[in-house]
Amino acid sequence: MxxxxxxxxxxxxxxxxxxxxxxxxxxxxxxxxxxxxxxxxxxxxxxxxxxxxxxxxxxxxxxxxxxTGETDRLMSALTEALGDPLFESYSPTLQELKLIAQNAPGFARALVSCHQAYRRNSEQLASLDDRLGRAAALEATPYDEVRDFFHYVDNYVQELDTTAEALALKLGLQGGDGQPILTDYLDSQFSVRVVHGPSAMNAVRRYDPAGRVLTLNPYAPAETRTFQMAVQVAQLYASEAVENIVRQAGFRSEEAGEVCRIGLHNYFAGALLMPYQGFLKTARDLRHDIELLAARFGTSLEQVCHRLSTLQRPGMKGIPIFFARIDRAGNITKRHSATKLQFARFGAACPLWNAHQAFETPGRFIRQLAETPDGARYLCLATHVSKGVGGFRTQRSSHALALGCEISYASAFVYADDLNVTDKSAFEPIGISCRICERSNCASRAVPPLRRSISVDHNVRETTPYQLS
Missing domain, CATH: 1.10.260.40 (lambda repressor-like DNA-binding domains)
Structure with missing residues (x-):
């Protein structure tokens, strides 16, 4: 050889x-x-x-x-461990990793084991934090800090929502194609000219503050261009309100503040195109048919799902739902839940969840009646979406959108009409994440739960090679 x-x-x-x-x-x-x-x-x-x-x-x-297989595996584990934000001040070279893996493999394995223990403890604390409702901000990354900010304000920002709704009523934005209205408003109010041209070919939106020109990618979907125009309105019209919110949030870094500004601008844009009271009434009238809502308001499926998750206005709340966006690797890139179902902050989502099936059936809504280990039952919906702004050679992102409610609200959704929600056997068992799921008989379990010890019987092999004590 x-x-x-x-x-x-x-x-x-x-x-x-x-x-x-x-x-x-x-x-x-x-x-x-x-x-x-x-x-x-x-x-x-x-x-x-x-x-x-x-x-x-x-x-x-x-x-x-x-x-060299063992060395390669050890180097891979070391690279993953040292990539944690915990070690953000240290970036080892390939040669350093090789020297450690080859000369001190015992030390390398000990370091990896320590990091794994740290992540397990962080996950357990994050789970407890979610249950107790305390914003402990365990994760160090600005992105996750902002995600927690929206989570703990119940994904509803009163000041921006009401301001956007008032502006939508003033402009007559009540659904349909909002591009002509937003184009005229940006021009008349802010002297911003909207063009569709080549200068934005590598971006969805490009704004020139000096020339006051907003260039949109002509190959982006119409709903994407409309949304980006609404984002530009947010930056110009609601900048003072956004700055007040960011300042009061007390983020630990400037990066988190910048990420939050993006989220708040997007929030305002969604509230402008789908004003609260009109959207809430239409959602009820259409029985939360997501495709019809998207057509009615000239928005994308993801924008509709996200907006449904923000209907938390005091005295005028919508159906409490959970919403998540998941990539092919199982990473949850957006998450919010007004239900008892909460998403794990570390690790992938439960493999039994129907969200993963959405990638296999693009263009369709997958339905699932599901039950979590605590006995709560849910109507779960999932569909696949793909984003791209160019032609054949353009990279496209692919996600599953997951949406659902507790079964007591299922009648408000058109998707439950032919489902037998009273049949206990129709509900499939799902969990949150393997590391915090207590189910002992799951054939899809990836790892044992954190707070359970295992026992191994070498004479018996069941669906997993161990039993939970």
Missing amino acids: AIGKLFIGRKVRELRLEHDATQSQFAERLGISLSYLNQIENNQRPVSAAVLLALADKYGLDIAELS
């Missing part, structure tokens, strides 16, 4: 010590210089084919055992 460059210093050193030989004695028997042996043992130089053969002939080294 072909053997590439091998850095096996630890193995050579162990072999030498096993034979109780000094470096000088070992080098002499191998027919190499003392300096070369020293460099080999410190992984400064790879072993040559001649040295490999000498090690095999004189010391019984099994060349077939010299696989």
